Amino acid sequence: MNVDVKATAKEHAQLQESLWKISQSPKSTVLPDASSLARARASLPRSLDSKGIGYDSIRRHILEDIVPAFNYSSISPSYFGFVTGGVTPAALFADGIVSAYDQNVQVHLPDHSIATDVEFTALGLLVDLLKLDREWQNGTFTTGATGSNILGLACGREYVVRTALARKGVTSTRSVGESGLFESMLAAGLTGIQVLSTMPHSSLVKAGGILGIGRANFIDVSRDSDPLRIDLNLLESKLSNSEKASIVAVSSGEVNTGRFATGGLAEMQTLRDLCDKYGAWLHVDGAFGIFGRILPETPEFEVIREGCEGIELADSIAGDCHKLLNVPYDCGFFFTRKQGVAQDVFQNANAVYLTGGQTQSVPSPLNIGLENSRRFRALPVYTSLLAYGSAGYQSMLQEQIRLARKITGWLFDHPRYNALPESNDKQALLDKTFIVALVSAKDDELNRQLAAKMNETSKVFVSGTAWQGRPACRIAISNWRVQADREFAIVKEVLDSVTQGV
Numbered sequence: 098m099n100v101d102v103k104a105t106a107k108e109h110a111q112l113q114e115s116l117w118k119i120s121q122s123p124k125s126t127v128l129p130d131a132s133s134l135a136r137a138r139a140s141l142p143r144s145l146d147s148k149g150i151g152y153d154s155i156r157r158h159i160l161e162d163i164v165p166a167f168n169y170s171s172i173s174p175s176y177f178g179f180v181t182g183g184v185t186p187a188a189l190f191a192d193g194i195v196s197a198y199d200q201n202v203q204v205h206l207p208d209h210s211i212a213t214d215v216e217f218t219a220l221g222l223l224v225d226l227l228k229l230d231r232e233w234q235n236g237t238f239t240t241g242a243t244g245s246n247i248l249g250l251a252c253g254r255e256y257v258v259r260t261a262l263a264r265k266g267v268t269s270t271r272s273v274g275e276s277g278l279f280e281s282m283l284a285a286g287l288t289g290i291q292v293l294s295t296m297p298h299s300s301l302v303k304a305g306g307i308l309g310i311g312r313a314n315f316i317d318v319s320r321d322s323d324p325l326r327i328d329l330n331l332l333e334s335k336l337s338n339s340e341k342a343s344i345v346a347v348s349s350g351e352v353n354t355g356r357f358a359t360g361g362l363a364e365m366q367t368l369r370d371l372c373d374k375y376g377a378w379l380h381v382d383g384a385f386g387i388f389g390r391i392l393p394e395t396p397e398f399e400v401i402r403e404g405c406e407g408i409e410l411a412d413s414i415a416g417d418c419h420k421l422l423n424v425p426y427d428c429g430f431f432f433t434r435k436q437g438v439a440q441d442v443f444q445n446a447n448a449v450y451l452t453g454g455q456t457q458s459v460p461s462p463l464n465i466g467l468e469n470s471r472r473f474r475a476l477p478v479y480t481s482l483l484a485y486g487s488a489g490y491q492s493m494l495q496e497q498i499r500l501a502r503k504i505t506g507w508l509f510d511h512p513r514y515n516a517l518p519e520s521n522d523k524q525a526l527l528d529k530t531f532i533v534a535l536v537s538a539k540d541d542e543l544n545r546q547l548a549a550k551m552n553e554t555s556k557v558f559v560s561g562t563a564w565q566g567r568p569a570c571r572i573a574i575s576n577w578r579v580q581a582d583r584e585f586a587i588v589k590e591v592l593d594s595v596t597q598g599v
């Protein structure tokens with residue numbers, strides 16, 4: 098092959114240097130301009146030539162044509178779309194190592210690589226950060242919370258059908274993973290599996306579609322007074338339906354508002370007791386919300402801490418690392434206390450060359466997740482956690498919450514905007530504000546265009562959404578670079594400027 102190894106090594110060193118510079122210089126705009134996009138689009142080849150253009154040319158193409166047409170979602174602290182997080186310097190460093198060494202983390206082979214030990218340790222460090230017990234050091238790194246929600250519902254499906262079988266006294270049927278959903282359901286006399294939840298994330302519903310549970314079998318168990326909080330009486334009445342097996346899914350951090358479905362340990366304990374009584378599985382989707390557990394025990398964050406209290410009572414937890422942990426895409430985590438259930442679902446049917454040594458101190462990742470071959474995505478997590486510690490992550494998150502609260506407080510008093518969800522009590526609204534400030538304009542015309550007008554400035558980027566039948570904008574704050582005062586000034590300026598002439 099026509100590759101000059103010496104030259105490329107030097108190029109790589111230069112490239113690392115320039116990547117570092119790129120990531121260290123936040124831009125004053127967050128979106129690429131139209132001409133950069135057009136230029137990049139025009140530069141895309143229509144087909145693959147048999148002769149490669151070579152390293153120098155492709156490098157120029159990438160850096161000069163393609164890169165200018167990226168957005169600065171992770172590089173700029175004033176990109177507030179979705180919940181994207183950024184990449185900490187330590188995580189960026191580690192991610193380069195991951196690609197360079199390209200370890201395939203699937204089977205624990207302690208004499209061949211330290212990778213599985215590092216991954217398992219990283220899970221433990223994450224458990225520590227989230228103030229969970231080390232019994233939770235059972236799980237895996239996934240491609241994100243979508244993947245983790247699939248794992249959680251798959252484990253739930255396994256457990257609830259088997260519990261129904263056991264309660265019916267059927268002992269002949271094997272696991273759902275072994276016998277399949279249909280045979281197991283028939284043997285258990287079940288007509289379906291239902292997921293009882295409030296404002297589940299779209300990815301959770303997608304997981305239900307993938308797993309044969311069905312998107313239509315998500316049942317809302319919210320209170321009349323609040324679409325996110327759980328009506329415990331309604332929940333119990335649904336759980337008591339003996340034709341259905343049930344998974345209870347708790348939204349620990351809802352994407353529009355950043356708020357929590359539960360409000361403290363006692364409520365989670367009630368959910369736990371109900372699940373035990375009816376043989377249901379308790380899953381928590383804590384993609385970003387679970388990070389509320391790292392906040393200091395001060396009155397400032399009390400309401401947030403209550404929202405993620407008692408997560409340790411769940412059977413499974415889904416979370417994201419590429420959001421608030423600020424490691425690169427794609428990285429999420431899945432924890433379960435019921436390791437046996439996960440093995441029944443995900444065991445990689447006896448390929449002999451894929452089994453590790455006799456004494457397995459570290460479980461092989463391929464038996465508790467979707468993939469066989471896997472990226473070493475645990476390394477940036479490991480590196481960033483050790484570099485900054487729980488105190489570092491705590492202060493990043495505090496700064497993000499303070500920005501969300503500054504914006505929310507300012508909107509509350511603003512003549513032309515509403516701080517959402519609407520409230521008469523400013524302090525209560527602020528106390529509930531986590532990393533999202535949700536805003537609508539009072540004027541319908543302005544409100545319809547609000548997200549587009551804000552994004553046109555390219556000083557910020559926000560996601561449009563809908564709140565109680567009207568358009569709204571989510572200002573979601575998740576980047577480690579955020580400095581509350583600096584970004585607050587930008588948001589104020591943008592929101593005031595877009596009211597001009599409307």
Ligand SMILES: *Cc1c(COP(=O)(O)O)cnc(C)c1O
Nearest residue numbers: 241242243298300350352384417
């Ligand atoms: C982002 C998010 C997801 C999906 O996570 P991905 O990392 O995008 O797969 C699931 N649940 C919640 C609550 C989220 O915020």
